[in-house]
Amino acid sequence: DGGITQSPKYLFRKEGQNVTLSCEQNLNHDAMYWYRQDPGQGLRLIYYSQIVNDFQKGDIAEGYSVSREKKESFPLTVTSAQKNPTAFYLCASSILGNRGQDQPQHFGDGTRLSIL
Amino acid sequence: AQSVAQPEDQVNVAEGNPLTVKCTYSVSGNPYLFWYVQYPNRGLQFLLKYITGDNLVKGSYGFEAEFNKSQTSFHLKKPSALVSDSALYFCAVRVSVSGSARQLTFGSGTQLTVLP
Numbered sequence: 001d002g003g004i005t006q007s008p009k010y011l012f013r014k015e016g017q018n019v020t021l022s023c024e025q026n027l028n029h030d031a032m033y034w035y036r037q038d039p040g041q042g043l044r045l046i047y048y049s050q051i052v053n054d055f056q057k058g059d060i061a062e063g064y065s066v067s068r069e070k071k072e073s074f075p076l077t078v079t080s081a082q083k084n085p086t087a088f089y090l091c092a093s094s095i096l097g098n099r100g101q102d103q104p105q106h107f108g109d110g111t112r113l114s115i116l
Numbered sequence: 117a118q119s120v121a122q123p124e125d126q127v128n129v130a131e132g133n134p135l136t137v138k139c140t141y142s143v144s145g146n147p148y149l150f151w152y153v154q155y156p157n158r159g160l161q162f163l164l165k166y167i168t169g170d171n172l173v174k175g176s177y178g179f180e181a182e183f184n185k186s187q188t189s190f191h192l193k194k195p196s197a198l199v200s201d202s203a204l205y206f207c208a209v210r211v212s213v214s215g216s217a218r219q220l221t222f223g224s225g226t227q228l229t230v231l232p
Contacts, residue, residue, distance in 0.1 A: 009157075041224055042222040090159055105162075109158050109159045
């Protein structure tokens with residue numbers, strides 16, 4: 001079945017450590033997104049990418065980095081500069097172009113990151 | 117800038133009774149409106165969308181939503197609630213922009229509890 005796979009489901013970070021969250025999709029979607037979810041705050045956009053080798057900062061990009069070397073993959077690195085990384089991270093994808101204007105984003109099942 | 121408000125953090129309803137989860141939005145331009153549902157430790161699942169046309173939109177699992185342009189609202193409704201409807205519900209909005217990545221703005225979420 002087509003979908004979005006996020007791994008790992010749970011991740012722990014030590015002080016000063018960078019960690020990378022994986023996101024893979026087989027929906028052949030052009031655009032991919034990373035969101036951070038905190039209790040009572042909804043989802044906030046970290047980064048998004050419309051095409052391979054290109055990405056843009058969202059509302060809360062500080063302390064995070066991404067890459068888009070392949071259409072199906074959009075990993076997120078939480079760097080040591082992110083002082084409050086404990087959250088639930090969600091990856092999503094969507095169609096682009098006029099055909100995709102009214103299409104919803106599809107979400108993975110998330111990675112929960114905690115501090116050791 | 118676009119924004120979404122979900123004025124109720126928590127909604128409780130008895131099984132079999134009608135339910136309403138409220139959403140208001142603010143955009144410059146024509147809105148595309150979405151409702152998503154999230155179960156614990158899972159990603160968001162798409163329920164329904166309003167793009168244009170009929171103000172009453174029907175979606176998955178018996179849910180529907182009414183678009184009201186004058187009140188800038190998009191409330192989610194269901195005639196008869198089920199215990200299994202208990203989950204976190206998010207309203208989201210984006211402005212129609214052809215060809216570009218679809219940046220969604222999410223509300224803070226409403227926890228729906230259906231009591232048996």
